[in-house]
Each structure stands twice: as structure tokens, then as C-alpha cells.
Amino acid sequence: MAAAALRFHPATFFSAHPREAGAPKCLLHHCSPHRILLRRRTCLLRARSSNGRLPQIGASFGNSNVVPAEVLDGRPAGDGPLEQGGSTVSITVVGASGDLAKKKIFPALFALFYEDCLPEHFTVFGYARSKMSDEELRNMISMTLTCRIDKRENCGDKMEQFLQRCFYQSGQYNSEEGFAELDRKLKEKEAGKLPNRLFYLSIPPNIFVDVVGSASRIASSSSGWTRFIVEKPFGRDSGSSGELTRSLKKYLSEEQIFRIDHYLGKELVENLSVLRFSNLVFEPLWSRDYIRNVQLIFSEDFGTEGRGGYFDNYGIIRDIMQNHLLQILALFAMETPVSLDAEDIRNEKVKVLRSMRQLKLEDVVVGQYKGHTRGGKSFPGYADDPTVPKGSITPTFAAAALFIDNARWDGVPFLMKAGKALHTRRAEIRVQFRRVPGNLYRRNIGTDLDKATNELVLRVQPDEAIYLKINNKVPGLGMRLDRSNLNLLYSERYRREIPDAYERLLLDAIEGERRLFIRSDELDAAWAIFTPVLRELEDKRVAPELYPYGSRGPVGAHYLAANYNVRWGDITSDDGNL
Ligand SMILES: NC(=O)C1=CN([C@@H]2O[C@H](COP(=O)(O)OP(=O)(O)OC[C@H]3O[C@@H](n4cnc5c(N)ncnc54)[C@H](OP(=O)(O)O)[C@@H]3O)[C@@H](O)[C@H]2O)C=CC1
Numbered sequence: 001m002a003a004a005a006l007r008f009h010p011a012t013f014f015s016a017h018p019r020e021a022g023a024p025k026c027l028l029h030h031c032s033p034h035r036i037l038l039r040r041r042t043c044l045l046r047a048r049s050s051n052g053r054l055p056q057i058g059a060s061f062g063n064s065n066v067v068p069a070e071v072l073d074g075r076p077a078g079d080g081p082l083e084q085g086g087s088t089v090s091i092t093v094v095g096a097s098g099d100l101a102k103k104k105i106f107p108a109l110f111a112l113f114y115e116d117c118l119p120e121h122f123t124v125f126g127y128a129r130s131k132m133s134d135e136e137l138r139n140m141i142s143m144t145l146t147c148r149i150d151k152r153e154n155c156g157d158k159m160e161q162f163l164q165r166c167f168y169q170s171g172q173y174n175s176e177e178g179f180a181e182l183d184r185k186l187k188e189k190e191a192g193k194l195p196n197r198l199f200y201l202s203i204p205p206n207i208f209v210d211v212v213g214s215a216s217r218i219a220s221s222s223s224g225w226t227r228f229i230v231e232k233p234f235g236r237d238s239g240s241s242g243e244l245t246r247s248l249k250k251y252l253s254e255e256q257i258f259r260i261d262h263y264l265g266k267e268l269v270e271n272l273s274v275l276r277f278s279n280l281v282f283e284p285l286w287s288r289d290y291i292r293n294v295q296l297i298f299s300e301d302f303g304t305e306g307r308g309g310y311f312d313n314y315g316i317i318r319d320i321m322q323n324h325l326l327q328i329l330a331l332f333a334m335e336t337p338v339s340l341d342a343e344d345i346r347n348e349k350v351k352v353l354r355s356m357r358q359l360k361l362e363d364v365v366v367g368q369y370k371g372h373t374r375g376g377k378s379f380p381g382y383a384d385d386p387t388v389p390k391g392s393i394t395p396t397f398a399a400a401a402l403f404i405d406n407a408r409w410d411g412v413p414f415l416m417k418a419g420k421a422l423h424t425r426r427a428e429i430r431v432q433f434r435r436v437p438g439n440l441y442r443r444n445i446g447t448d449l450d451k452a453t454n455e456l457v458l459r460v461q462p463d464e465a466i467y468l469k470i471n472n473k474v475p476g477l478g479m480r481l482d483r484s485n486l487n488l489l490y491s492e493r494y495r496r497e498i499p500d501a502y503e504r505l506l507l508d509a510i511e512g513e514r515r516l517f518i519r520s521d522e523l524d525a526a527w528a529i530f531t532p533v534l535r536e537l538e539d540k541r542v543a544p545e546l547y548p549y550g551s552r553g554p555v556g557a558h559y560l561a562a563n564y565n566v567r568w569g570d571i572t573s574d575d576g577n578l
């Protein structure tokens with residue numbers, strides 16, 4: 001397709017939500033997936049012109065490949081009125097000296113800049129208490145920037161151009177002076193343009209409200225939009241989460257708050273809805289009639305080293321299950337939304353969450369890793385971390401059985417398993433189907449028919465893949481069946497590098513697309529499922545089952561699954577060499 005045919009009118013992009021404070025002339029449809037699709041195509045086309053390769057369309061656009069001609073107005077990308085004179089976006093990373101900012105946020109912003117996905121006029125500010133000059137911030141950032149795709153042309157130049165747009169302001173988090181000085185500098189950079197401001201709160205949660213209070217009062221945009229990305233944890237339970245929401249809403253409207261769950265920005269999680277709603281073969285099977293159980297599995301092969309102070313106050317259920325895995329579950333189980341608009345999708349997710357049973361203590365297993373020596377190397381236990389309080393019973397592993405009490409999912413166990421310091425790093429969604437009734441080939445399968453049921457696996461990471469386990473005839477004159485995989489391995493199918501979740505989410509926040517951010521009623525519903533059991537675990541001081549660092553976790557997880565006649569899919573040997 002000729003590049004000219006895909007050009008668009010940039011004035012329709014980067015506009016605010018109508019209900020946001022100070023939103024200029026924004027209309028809801030500006031932020032529709034239709035627009036997002038266009039923007040994605042545009043930054044990929046720009047990327048193509050810089051590296052000469054055609055992007056993989058199916059891999060990159062998420063929602064659809066079709067760009068209707070009526071919305072392409074033929075103007076060259078980047079020279080419409082808004083980009084020419086009109087608007088600018090300032091992105092302030094609050095907590096710029098911290099781990100997340102260095103590891104994820106600045107690199108994601110650079111990747112977006114490299115792919116020409118950021119607006120033409122933008123600046124990046126770091127804000128934290130540490131004293132730093134602009135130059136020192138740039139040095140700090142430059143240590144973590146990489147050209148994601150090797151041998152890209154001009155990467156060094158692009159890095160330099162990006163760094164020249166990065167500035168720093170030191171200040172206290174509850175200080176009016178710090179934010180007033182930031183505001184002054186922002187205005188200087190914004191001169192003459194419609195100012196839009198995005199604040200990324202990459203700071204410990206106890207200072208969220210201070211920062212929002214000061215920044216919103218003193219450093220909000222006077223005429224454009226002002227948005228805040230808030231990092232988890234969003235409280236520790238229903239009460240504290242509600243309190244946080246109420247405090248934030250003293251200063252911000254819900255439309256200004258972008259609660260991030262970076263798992264929603266992962267490619268395979270985005271693809272979950274595409275797989276389900278755009279393939280006839282899956283949706284009809286997506287219910288209790290055909291699905292026996294669903295498994296959501298997260299494991300890391302490292303412990304909490306260095307983060308013990310944070311982790312001990314939360315534990316694995318709050319760190320992974322209540323947010324990342326539950327969000328995936330909601331997307332997996334929701335009814336077909338009216339459209340791909342954020343509110344339609346979030347409406348369906350919240351219905352699932354509100355239909356879920358509160359988790360019961362007997363449906364939970366908790367574990368904690370202990371020190372282990374393997375191959376002459378010693379791995380420390382969780383409790384050996386000097387930042388972890390002595391005698392801590394905080395779980396570093398948990399398994400749970402959850403249920404959705406609605407017509408579609410009645411009686412289907414949704415099993416979750418999450419753990420640190422396990423034998424592998426992996427995140428996956430496993431769907432185990434029911435057995436074939438009256439299977440003609442049952443004699444060829446053996447006595448355990450459940451072992452021969454179909455299983456659909458979406459491997460979120462690493463090595464993104466979707467595969468379906470089927471029964472197949474082994475070639476030959478006899479009639480022997482085996483288990484084989486219909487396999488979509490992303491690295492083989494798509495040559496394009498998969499963007500980091502933070503890139504997708506930052507870009508969405510800049511564009512006012514809320515689909516992948518958590519709405520406050522979703523958050524309330526999510527906490528309602530977990531709060532009672534978290535309280536009971538703490539009140540009863542339930543001792544976690546110890547498991548060795550690098551193992552497969554507590555055996556209790558298998559008993560829990562067995563209670564529901566389920567085998568964890570990740571322990572079977574028939575995944576082939578996937
Ligand atoms: N790191 C990660 O991988 C992940 C982090 N998160 C969340 O992102 C946010 C930031 O995480 P991360 O970067 O690891 O956090 P850090 O502990 O690195 O803190 C970020 C910055 O905040 C300031 N800070 C730290 N502690 C305090 C304190 N007690 N009082 C005031 N300021 C403080 C420091 O800056 P200075 O001293 O210069 O002011 C620090 O550089 C947190 O909410 C975290 O839960 C979420 C997912 C993953």
C-alpha cells in the first residue's frame with residue numbers, strides 16, 4: 001500500500017478526554033481504538049522509513065489491520081496544525097532516580113521516540129529529591145538506553161536527540177517550591193504551544209497523595225490536559241485502596257488517573273481478546289460447556305533480593321495475583337464488549353470481577369522459599385534477606401482456586417499460581433478443555449482420558465507463543481495416537497521485536513486511551529475478592545509451606561488442584577520442546 005494513502009490528520013491525535021479538567025476541544029471519538037489503530041500504523045510507517053523494513057501488520061496493530069479510507073485525509077503525517085504550532089506533551093517522571101524509572105520508563109520513552117511514536121513536540125522531565133543536573137540525569141538515563149533492534153541505523157544520533165529533550169528538577173515530594181520550579185521550567189519549554197502534561201508516579205505508594213496534591217495544584221496544565229499514571233500497589237486491601245482512591249479524587253477526576261498494570265500492556269495479553277473474538281473456532285467453546293478449568297501461572301526464577309522491604313508488606317497475593325493475574329482472568333472471562341472502547345471493555349471486566357466469589361482460606365495455599373545449595377552455589381532464603389523482618393510469614397508463593405458465579409463459568413475452577421525463586425521464569429494462561437464424549441479412539445488413548453484432552457496455552461513470556469495440544473495419529477500402519485502441538489511461536493512467525501509493555505501503556509496514556517488502565521470500580525471489585533482471605537491469613541498467622549529456592553514450589557499446590565480434579569499444565573511432560 002502506498003505510504004501516502006496512510007497519512008492522517010495529526011490534529012485528531014493527542015487530544016484529551018472531554019471530562020478532563022482543562023480539556024480543550026476533545027471529543028470521545030478521538031480516543032477510539034479506530035484512532036489508535038491509525039496512530040500505530042503511522043508510527044510503524046515512520047519506523048519503516050528509517051529502517052527500510054515493512055512492519056508485520058498482524059503483529060503490531062492489535063485490534064485490526066483494516067484502515068478505512070474515509071478516515072485518511074491524505075495530509076502528510078506530522079505537519080497538521082496541531083503539530084505545527086499547537087500542542088506539546090511534557091512527561092514528568094516523579095521518582096526519576098529510582099529503579100523503575102531507570103529500568104523501564106526512560107527506556108520505554110526512548111523506544112517510542114525512536115519509533116517516531118511520540119508527538120513532535122515533547123519534553124521529558126525527571127523529578128526526585130536527589131540532587132542532579134540535567135546533564136547528570138542524561139548520563140544516568142543513557143546507561144539504560146539500548147537500541148532494541150540491533151544494527152538499527154542512527155541509533156546513537158537518536159539517543160542524543162532524545163537526551164537533549166530530557167531535563168531534571170530536584171525537589172521534595174510534598175513541596176510547593178519544587179513543583180512551582182518544575183512548573184516554571186515546563187512553561188519555558190512549552191512556550192507558545194497548547195501544553196499537555198503527563199506525570200508518572202514512579203515512587204513508593206506512601207507519597208502518591210502528597211505528589212498528586214502538590215503537582216495537581218501547582219503544576220497542572222493551564223489549558224491542555226493533565227494526567228497521572230499511578231503505579232501499583234493501589235492499597236493493601238479494600239479499605240486502604242478505597243482511601244487512596246478517595247484521596248486521589250480530592251485532586252483529580254477519574255479520567256485523569258491512569259492506574260497502570262503493566263501485564264495489560266503485554267503483547268499476548270492484548271492478543272487474548274483478538275484470539276477469542278476474531279476467530280470463530282474459539283468463542284463458541286469459551287464456556288463451562290467445553291472448558292474444564294483455566295490456569296493462570298506466573299513464576300520467577302529469582303527471589304525478592306533487594307526488594308524485601310517493599311515485598312514483605314505485600315506478599316505474592318497482592319504483588320501478582322490481585323492485579324496481574326486477576327486482570328488477565330477478567331479479560332479472559334468477560335462477555336463480548338459492545339465495542340473496543342475503553343468503557344465498554346472495562347464494563348465487561350468489572351461484571352466478571354463482581355460475579356466472582358470471595359476467595360476462601362481452604363482454596364489457598366501459601367509458601368515461602370528457603371535457602372538452597374545447588375551445583376556448589378548457595379541461594380538465600382527469603383528470610384535471609386536483611387531487609388525482611390525476622391520470622392516473617394509473608395508468602396512468596398501462592399496457589400488459589402477462584403470461581404465466577406455466572407452462567408458462562410458456573411463451576412469452572414480458575415486456578416492461579418504465582419511464585420518467586422522457582423525453577424523457571426514464565427507467565428502463561430492454560431485452558432484445559434473437557435474430554436471428547438464417547439471418544440471413538442479411547443482405546444488408543446489409554447485409561448486416563450483427561451490426559452488426552454485439548455489444552456490451549458498462551459505463553460505470555462518468555463518466548464511468546466500460542467499453542468494448542470491436540471491428539472494426532474502417529475504416522476504408520478498402526479493406530480497409535482500421540483499429543484502434538486499446533487504452534488504459533490512469535491519469534492518464528494513475526495520478525496518484528498515485541499514492544500515492552502511500558503511502551504504501549506505510556507503511548508496510550510499520552511493519547512488518552514484508557515482501555516488498558518484500571519478503573520476504580522474494577523479495583524474495588526478486585527480487592528473485594530481477596531481482602532477477606534488476606535485478613536484471615538494474617539490474623540491466623542498461617543505458616544507458609546517452605547520450598548527450596550529454584551524448586552517447583554510447595555506440594556500443597558498440587559493437592560489444591562487435585563481437590564478440583566485438576567492437574568497443573570506446566571508440570572506435564574508433553575509440552576514438547578516448546
Ligand atoms: N521496580 C520495579 O520493578 C517495580 C516497581 N513498581 C512500583 O513503582 C513504584 C516505583 O518503584 P521503584 O522505582 O522500584 O521505587 P524506588 O524505591 O526505587 O523509589 C523511587 C524513588 O522514590 C524516592 N524514594 C524512595 N523511597 C522513598 C521514601 N521512603 N520517601 C520518599 N521518597 C522515596 C527515591 O528518590 P529520591 O530519593 O531521589 O527522591 C527513589 O529513587 C513503586 O510504587 C513500586 O511499587 C511496580 C512494578 C515493578
Ligand SMILES: O=C1O[C@H](COP(=O)(O)O)[C@@H](O)[C@H](O)[C@H]1O
Nearest residue numbers: 232262300319320324427461501
Ligand atoms: O509488578 C511486578 O511485576 C514484576 C514482574 O514483571 P515482569 O514484567 O518482569 O514479568 C515482579 O517481579 C514484581 O515483583 C511485581 O511487583
